[in-house]
Amino acid sequence: MAAAAAEASAAPVAAAMRAVLARAGRAAERSGRAAEAVRVVAIGKTKPVSLLRQLYDAGHRSFGENYVQEFVTKAPQLPEDIRWHFVGHLQSNKVKSLLAAVPNLDMVEGVGNEKIANHLDRAVVSLGREPLKVMVQVNTSGEESKSGIDPSKCVELAKHVKLACPNLILSGLMTIGMKDYSSTPENFKALVNCKLEVCKALGIPTEQFELSMGMSGDFEQAIELGSTNVRVGSTIFGPREYPNQKQN
Numbered sequence: 001m002a003a004a005a006a007e008a009s010a011a012p013v014a015a016a017m018r019a020v021l022a023r024a025g026r027a028a029e030r031s032g033r034a035a036e037a038v039r040v041v042a043i044g045k046t047k048p049v050s051l052l053r054q055l056y057d058a059g060h061r062s063f064g065e066n067y068v069q070e071f072v073t074k075a076p077q078l079p080e081d082i083r084w085h086f087v088g089h090l091q092s093n094k095v096k097s098l099l100a101a102v103p104n105l106d107m108v109e110g111v112g113n114e115k116i117a118n119h120l121d122r123a124v125v126s127l128g129r130e131p132l133k134v135m136v137q138v139n140t141s142g143e144e145s146k147s148g149i150d151p152s153k154c155v156e157l158a159k160h161v162k163l164a165c166p167n168l169i170l171s172g173l174m175t176i177g178m179k180d181y182s183s184t185p186e187n188f189k190a191l192v193n194c195k196l197e198v199c200k201a202l203g204i205p206t207e208q209f210e211l212s213m214g215m216s217g218d219f220e221q222a223i224e225l226g227s228t229n230v231r232v233g234s235t236i237f238g239p240r241e242y243p244n245q246k247q248n
């Protein structure tokens, strides 16, 4: 096993991934959990399929994308046993093309309002696919540029997904939070509070409810605070290059 992994290290992305997995595993252990309790989703936005393929060949299976247009072109070029996550803001008019193009879409991390939940719910039915896992996106930093529901309304939206969207599986909560605020983890703590409220209101055991928080700059802190799903892009694939756009 170790020897096979060492051979796969020829690819720089595979080596970077192993380093991230090791750091994530140690952070999980510091929080009293097993390394396997935390999923690392490799966010490949702006990166070519060939690079993602190298990571797949090294054994990684959890991938995520953030732009629908890019996602629907890349996903069909990669193997079907990838567990894809859509992360971030999703427009309702793109829901159908996303679900149609990515049958192996495992989770949508970014249900920020009832409208998008309803669109997803209906699209699952009309495409005849199995129920889709979703996370409610919470805007914990209050920044206008970030989508997601206000923390004070997270229970309401979670309730809507769980009770009014029979084709969606409410898997947890997701947040982006302020960029690199590792010294002041208020946003992550706010998401932990939302989780406790939602679990209490809906009678969900806390260990069965996920938290998606933590990116390249802060995934270890997020794991220490209870994250079960971290979304790591640039630390694995290198800095993103946007043609004419600022990074988000």
Ligand SMILES: *Cc1c(COP(=O)(O)O)cnc(C)c1O
Pocket: 043, 045, 066, 087, 088, 176, 215, 216, 217, 231, 232, 233, 234, 235
């Ligand atoms: C791009 C993106 C990430 C990954 O960001 P890095 O800082 O490169 O790790 C995570 N989550 C969302 C929603 C993103 O759009």
